[in-house]
Amino acid sequence: MSLLDEIKAKAAKLKKTIVLCEGEDKRVVEAAAQITKEGIAKIVLIGNEAECKKVAPDVDLTGITLVDPLNSEKTAEYANLLYEARKAKGMTEEQARAQAKDRTMFGALMLKAGDVDGYVSGACHSTANTLRPGLQVVKTAPGIKTVSSCFLMIAPEKHKYNPDGVAVFADCAINIEPTAEQLADIAVSSARTAKAIAGIEPRVAMLSFSTKGSGNDDKFTQTVPKVQKATELAKEMAPELALDGEFQFDAAVAPEVGQLKAPGSKVAGNANVFVFPNINAGNIGYKIAQRFGGYMAIGPVCQGFAKPLNDLSRGCSVEDIVATVAVTALQAE
Numbered sequence: 631m632s633l634l635d636e637i638k639a640k641a642a643k644l645k646k647t648i649v650l651c652e653g654e655d656k657r658v659v660e661a662a663a664q665i666t667k668e669g670i671a672k673i674v675l676i677g678n679e680a681e682c683k684k685v686a687p688d689v690d691l692t693g694i695t696l697v698d699p700l701n702s703e704k705t706a707e708y709a710n711l712l713y714e715a716r717k718a719k720g721m722t723e724e725q726a727r728a729q730a731k732d733r734t735m736f737g738a739l740m741l742k743a744g745d746v747d748g749y750v751s752g753a754c755h756s757t758a759n760t761l762r763p764g765l766q767v768v769k770t771a772p773g774i775k776t777v778s779s780c781f782l783m784i785a786p787e788k789h790k791y792n793p794d795g796v797a798v799f800a801d802c803a804i805n806i807e808p809t810a811e812q813l814a815d816i817a818v819s820s821a822r823t824a825k826a827i828a829g830i831e832p833r834v835a836m837l838s839f840s841t842k843g844s845g846n847d848d849k850f851t852q853t854v855p856k857v858q859k860a861t862e863l864a865k866e867m868a869p870e871l872a873l874d875g876e877f878q879f880d881a882a883v884a885p886e887v888g889q890l891k892a893p894g895s896k897v898a899g900n901a902n903v904f905v906f907p908n909i910n911a912g913n914i915g916y917k918i919a920q921r922f923g924g925y926m927a928i929g930p931v932c933q934g935f936a937k938p939l940n941d942l943s944r945g946c947s948v949e950d951i952v953a954t955v956a957v958t959a960l961q962a963e
């Protein structure tokens with residue numbers, strides 16, 4: 631069974647309720663029907679029947695709960711929840727009443743209120759518009775200050791440098807130039823995702839162009855000291871975790887290089903979770919693995935939120951939406 635099939639099968643056992651915020655999108659309506667039919671999760675779809683029928687006339691909506699913020703009895707309660715969450719930031723009650731009718735905000739408020747277990751959106755909204763409601767009202771998990779993302783990278787076949795057949799790459803999609811503190815949060819969250827979703831025992835490598843001080847960019851951009859500091863902070867945050875750095879990629883995955891450049895490290899040479907120093911490195915890195923290495927990338931999986939929220943790519947397929955809902959259900963466990 632593929633990792634994706636395993637994730638769907640695990641999700642089906644959990645029977646979580648996931649809100650999909652974009653009932654105006656054909657792919658979302660089709661995915662909602664498929665998820666319901668396959669029993670992967672219970673779906674709340676934000677939209678109304680006429681609109682869903684218009685974009686996806688042949689889809690059977692049986693078993694899907696449709697909610698329209700414009701006439702839902704919950705909108706007033708959610709507006710109050712939003713006002714309480716944002717009044718310190720200057721939001722007025724009138725602004726909260728208006729914003730609660732926005733579909734992505736409504737979905738995030740359903741999650742905050744505990745009326746659903748997870749949130750998936752972004753098929754027809756940008757990453758910023760998809761995540762902002764969550765950042766504003768759902769906020770971060772205890773002990774974590776940074777919401778980040780990772781990709782589950784599934785190998786085309788097992789490889790000597792990736793015996794698990796799966797690796798986690800972070801952060802390839804949210805934090806553009808993370809600080810040392812943010813990198814430490816990304817590392818700890820990625821280890822949790824690796825365990826919960828990929829089902830692997832995490833060994834986290836903090837990546838750089840330098841291994842244990844071999845490279846030095848003090849005079850220029852200070853990226854090596856940043857990764858070194860992040861490594862220390864992450865070790866303090868999660869002392870039980872197998873985590874080390876800073877490593878070049880080959881020192882992280884190849885035992886012969888790891889032993890040479892970082893003797894005695896438990897992670898060097900056998901890492902399976904890779905924390906990149908910034909989004910440029912992360913995004914380029916996962917696409918190289920995907921295009922040259924034939925890896926399948928599942929994600930971005932958002933991590934670090936107090937409750938699970940995930941962002942779809944605007945180019946997503948129905949299958950991508952189904953997979954993201956299954957991952958979200960597992961995060962809600």
Ligand SMILES: CC(C)(COP(=O)(O)OP(=O)(O)OC[C@H]1O[C@@H](n2cnc3c(N)ncnc32)[C@H](O)[C@@H]1OP(=O)(O)O)[C@@H](O)C(=O)NCCC(=O)NCCS
Nearest residue numbers: 719757758761762765766770775776777778802803804805
């Ligand atoms: C995450 C992102 C979407 C947030 O954008 P934004 O809404 O413009 O962020 P803002 O700076 O206005 O912050 C909004 C709120 O979220 C919080 N926030 C922003 N980023 C956060 C993060 N990574 N973790 C935790 N909180 C965060 C802010 O502190 C702020 O909270 P407050 O209003 O309660 O003070 C932004 O970092 C981004 O656009 N990243 C790149 C995404 C991208 O283009 N990816 C490419 C896809 S492959």
